[in-house]
Amino acid sequence: MPESIRGTVANAGAAVHSPDVELLARTSEAVRAAGSLLVERFGDAVRHESRADLMRALAANDHAVLAALRPRLAQLRPDARWVEDELQGGALPPGEWWLVDPVEGNINHLHGLREWAVTATLVRANRPVLTAVHLPLSGETYTALAGAGAHLDGRRLHVSETTDLGLALAATSQARPDENAAVVRRLGSSITAMLLDALVVRVSVPATLHLLSVAAGRIDAFWQFAGARADLLPGALLVSEAGGLVSDIEGRAWTPESDSFLATAPGVHAAAVATLTR
Template identity: 40%
Template sequence: MTQLITEVEAVVREVGARLAGQQGTEPTAARTRDEAFAAFRELDQPATELLRERLGPLRPQAGWLDDELDSALPADGEWWSCDATDGAVQYLLGLPHWAVTATLLREGEAVLAVVHAPRLDACYTAVRGAGARLNGCQIRPSERELNAAVVATSHPPTITEDPAALRRVGATTSAVIGAGVLAVRNLGPTALQVAQVGSGHLDAFWECGLDAPNLLPGALIAAEAGAKVTDHAGEPWRPSTSTGFLAAPMSQHEALVRVLSAAI
């Protein structure tokens, strides 16, 4: 996998550089949801096509998942799950918090992941069983106590379709803030925020609802860096898990599980 991760990183960096070169500093002029989606498709489709064109020959036997919003992932074989603009909202607003992601799945689990944020000069990579890196340097989670922690969260794009998960978003956010953490933030792209748990730039990340394609690349990076990745009850997280997601360093994980479990 050493050669493959190098090649995948090069592809992701190429796509990221192209998108960064196209991004303006001013917010999009879109005034409606439809206009915003049209602007998103205009930038995302060519970038996605380039990812597919470049990654396909690297793993000819691997399939391609066309919809990164679909949480129902294949359980058999190899598949690419990619997002050319994770954090498209920020991209369209002229903000730097967006990333290009590429994840290779094998038998339903991530075995290789790249999360690259061009405007932040941050490229995370991980191969299952081989650790995780940021810009080529090995990473590890923070060792801060919970009362000094900056904890991040987000929500799946389809959260409004799951009323129970939507209620848990409010309940868990109130609970985590009430637990005395230093701050709770949503810094945009899900995969990047989870990866940042692995490098200690964020202390922990939690989410409610199904969001496997967005969580998988960061989850592999965080876990390979040494963070603990589970559901809200502390059980191992899987792409089909509907009982929430939590990535946290060992020093904070148990306390956050208690907080999240009590909230739901």
């Protein structure tokens, strides 16, 4: 992590556990180094003749990044366990866990699209403690540390001040391929509802990149049904540390066991809940 980020976080307040400040700096350095491998593998869209071919290409990207990233993170926290399947949801067992998505937006990477990232989040007692999200093509690194705010390359992030959902840019994302039919129908209905109430609705993957934009004040609201821990926990920490509200779509406290997710600027949260639950 650049020295400016380390200094910004370190000065955020005495309540922040100082070893976590340095840990976030090292985690940021690790995701940046791993991200360079993805740049080398990025190019024009490659079409695959079968689902099996596509899955092998996705796995090859994952393995290339993890070969560089996993040893570095394991060295930082030798006792932290590793979440093996980033697509899973639900609560984690007690203790510390590294939650990593080596290629968040992997399908975009393979299709020659620019919306992909490397993410690493430390979860402690089922709460995200710190996260680093690196966008290799732009060189940007988003970081958040519980109690110390969210930052983009050292610049403090704040969610938008929008108070009218009718002027809001909202976004949603498909949680995973082969989602069950009930979740797909629920998502379709929610998009229709939001199209009627918000100014504009974006629908794309991956979720984490939308949540970066919520934290940075570029998008006013994001929602998703179901979802994987690796999709939502990094963004949940970034948005909350940037002053946003994170809940389920009914406005209740969100946990990794919730069946829906909503992250918004405070001024549109109530209206977004009303739209998504009517």
